């Protein structure tokens with residue numbers, strides 16, 4: 001099956017005082033129609049950078065230095081900014097990290113959703129209002145609440161409003177960057193099940209970005225684990241949960257409590273992802289890895305296909 005999104009050898013730098021910092025290096029992944037991909041890794045691993053690049057919305061200091069982003073076979077990186085406008089929001093849309101706290105406080109939620117709909121220039125005000133009604137129903141905001149202001153909304157409701165805004169121009173790829181961070185556990189589950197519903201009912205391809213591997217087990221089909229701007233491991237959700245091979249994935253899985261065993265302890269992984277101005281020469285996880293050996297210090301491992309569809313970048317995993 002041809003993927004809806006095919007990201008090939010993508011590398012992204014940030015310019016800092018005239019020096020390039022390699023935030024994302026040579027990553028590959030695919031997203032299939034009607035499926036969901038979880039993009040997982042601790043803070044600072046390059047998740048947001050990767051997602052912003054898909055819509056070509058990197059900040060000014062960010063630059064895509066190589067690779068291709070194929071949307072249904074069209075390389076988005078070769079389009080003019082004008083051509084890109086036919087894709088941004090209309091084909092691919094994003095719920096930005098932290099955006100639910102950035103709603104305009106003095107504008108009614110329904111008007112903010114209407115504005116997102118008007119990104120499509122030929123839409124009339126009347127059509128926009130009808131579409132607002134449909135969208136708030138799709139995302140589960142009660143009709144009588146849509147006229148309220150953001151401060152009258154709970155966190156979960158604000159996140160639903162952000163999802164409605166992302167859906168405004170009927171995209172077929174929806175990216176949600178840490179949509180459940182800062183919400184309590186019950187509300188998290190509701191937002192995740194909303195994303196799952198959208199994937200199923202609207203046939204969306206969903207990319208769920210999270211630092212919490214625990215939240216993806218129930219809702220995602222495929223998993224991409226990033227570490228230090230590179231792919232550590234990728235595969236379908238059963239493989240990643242039942243047969244994780246990269247030491248980083250294994251540690252991530254241990255770090256989150258079993259959802260079936262409430263109260264089980266949360267062991268965090270000692271240390272931090274590497275700073276971009278001091279990346280290790282070899283494997284980026286080497287300084288934190290219990291399997292570290294000579295080759296790990298010298299040579300960055302490639303993400304190789306261990307078995308069908310299961311990619312691992314580790315010198316200690318036999319191919």
Ligand SMILES: Nc1ncnc2c1ncn2[C@@H]1O[C@H](COP(=O)(O)OP(=O)(O)O)[C@@H](O)[C@H]1O
Nearest residue numbers: 014023042043044045046047048049059061276
């Ligand atoms: N505008 C920027 N300028 C310079 N460095 C940045 C910028 N934005 C992010 N970074 C750096 O890029 C790396 C990846 O960041 P990010 O993509 O936000 O990671 P994540 O979303 O996984 O937490 C981090 O080291 C971060 O400090």
Ligand SMILES: [Mg+2]
Nearest residue numbers: 047048049097
């Ligand atoms: Mg982020």
